[in-house]
Amino acid sequence: MNYLLTEEQIMLKEMVHKFAKERIGPVAADNERNHRFPADIIKEAGELGLMGIAYPSDYGGADMDYISYMLAVEEVSRWCASTGVIISAHSSLVCDPIYRFGTEEQKQKYLPDLLSGNKIGAFSLSESGAGSDAGATKTTAVLQGDKWILNGAKLWATNGNEAEVYILIASTDPSQKVKGISAFIIEKGTPGCYVGKLERKLGIKSSSTAEIILENVELPKEALLGELNKGFKVAMVTLDGGRLGIASQALGIARAAIEDAIKYSKERFQFDQPISNFQAIQWMIADMWVRYEAAWLLTWRASKMKNEGMDYSREAAMAKLDASEAAMFCANKAIQIHGGFGYTEDFNAERYYRDAKITEIYEGTSEIQRLVIARSLLK
Ligand SMILES: Cc1cc2nc3c(=O)[nH]c(=O)nc-3n(C[C@H](O)[C@H](O)[C@H](O)COP(=O)(O)OP(=O)(O)OC[C@H]3O[C@@H](n4cnc5c(N)ncnc54)[C@H](O)[C@@H]3O)c2cc1C
Structure with missing residues (x-):
């Protein structure tokens, strides 16, 4: 289907194909069997620009487009689907909402490290009672003075164990259900926020799937991503x-x-x-x-x-x-x-x-x- 692609997209596809075949293919089965996160491969992927393909170079991205992103995730997943989802969750679920909904300060603060792959991101929407019904989130964020206080437990965060930046969805007005939900950016190491259970899975075992626990986590007001109650x-x-x-x-x-x-x-x-x-x-x-x-x-x-x-x-x-x-x-x-x-x-x-x-x-x-x-x- 190369006739549908630009020259730049074909070059990117060939570059990722070579990288994935030579670097990821030989270790994929062993890593997967042993639940091993491919940290060295993700670092190299970052150096090649694969952790921030479709974002502007002003923020450290590779200045390409979403077809290039599609081709890169396909080529990587051809050899290792775990590595594919590590890149996909990081890019689509963390870089994208910060780029799309973040303030200029949030973009400047988080995107350069994320798009270069220096830091990995995780997106935490699901909970034990909120899967397909994602609006049923029970995790709460309450504004006290100029701080948000978060409490709850999120489930299934891909990259949750390695991430240094989390996008997390919490209820800011439980009476309004889906109209009372907001998104937040949380940094690793914030007191009260820690990784709980790591899932043992059928497949994609090289990628972590983690519970994220929040116990009286204090966040500054600026941690809100997008508008209040529009999460x-x-x-x-x-x-x-x-x-x-x-x-x-x-x-x-x-x-x-x-x-x-x-x-x-x-x-x-x-x-x-x-x-x-x-x-x-x-x-x-x-x-x-x-x-x-x-x-x-x-x-x-x-x-x-x-x-x-x-x-x-x-x-x-x-x-x-x-x-x-x-x-x-x-x-x-x-x-x-x-x-x-x-x-x-x-x-x-x-x-x-x-x-x-x-x-x-x-x-x-x-x-x-x-x-x-x-x-x-x-x-
Ligand atoms: C390995 C792994 C990684 C994940 N990574 C992330 C992540 O990074 N971040 C995150 O937030 N979440 C993540 N998830 C959560 C994932 O998105 C949910 O598991 C998924 O959305 C389904 O929710 P559930 O498991 O609660 O199933 P349920 O919602 O309980 O669904 C059970 C069954 O009921 C069906 N069903 C439910 N509602 C309806 C309906 N209205 N109509 C018809 N059928 C329906 C479903 O299709 C399914 O067959 C991950 C999950 C796994 C297993």
Whole structure:
């Protein structure tokens, strides 16, 4: 699909492909199996500009666009979906809302370190009782004098264990429900704010998923991100962008599954011939590629719409829904094509399958994406 890309986007894609294949590919399976956060790789990604692709150089970004971001997350996720989500959560869920909703002081204070990858960010919206129903947040922020006092427990923050900057959503007026929610920026080490349980997961084990506990956390008034009681909008706009990141991650997983399945089908002999000679295998490969390219086009379109400042909420939901289901489809077929070997850790197909599943769940489940799409069609 290079004909849809600019020269600059193709160069970026090739650069990230080389970096990911040489630096991430060889260590991905071992890191994932051992729940090891790839700190050295993230540092290098920062040096290459991958932690702040779509943001202006005035704040330390790489001055590129959201299609470049999509391509980079896909290329990284082709080799390691954990590294893909570390970059995606950091960029889409933390850099983006600070850039979009932050005051000039907040941008100057946080973006240079985040966009260069010197500091990692995490976004903390979910709670035990507030998942799909993100507005049901029970964490509170109460203004006392000129300080906000935060109390509560957030769940599932990707990068939560390594982050030095958190975007956190809390209720500032519980009587108003979603209209009484606000966003805050919290720095690591703020007294009373600490990392709780780290989740043991099915896949993407190199990325941390952490509980964030808040006990009488005092924040200055300037820690508010965006307008008071408009935090639900901050969260929803942020998740639109996040869905492009997760769609791109899913594309990377799908492509990994396809490339490995093609390679294996040519090398594996049964009945005195490569299994790629069998029509049953050829049809699986054809179906995988159609699913991948269709999802790629949807993701490219949504990224282009974001670049152009259009409303792309429905298109982001469509891209994320389709790409995540394509990733599951392709990972499943990749195991099938590998036969029994695909079920073992000797091949990467089982990792792709485990990693693919989460793309149907986080940043809005597939049911929530369908809800977003249907609501926009029915309004
Ligand atoms: C590995 C991992 C990383 C994550 N990273 C982050 C992060 O960085 N930051 C963050 O804030 N959160 C994060 N999350 C949370 C994630 O976004 C939520 O898990 C997700 O939104 C679903 O919420 P839930 O788990 O509470 O499921 P629930 O909302 O309880 O959903 C359970 C089931 O009910 C369905 N359902 C719920 N409501 C409806 C409805 N109205 N219509 C139809 N079906 C419905 C769902 O689709 C699902 O099938 C992460 C989660 C995981 C597992």
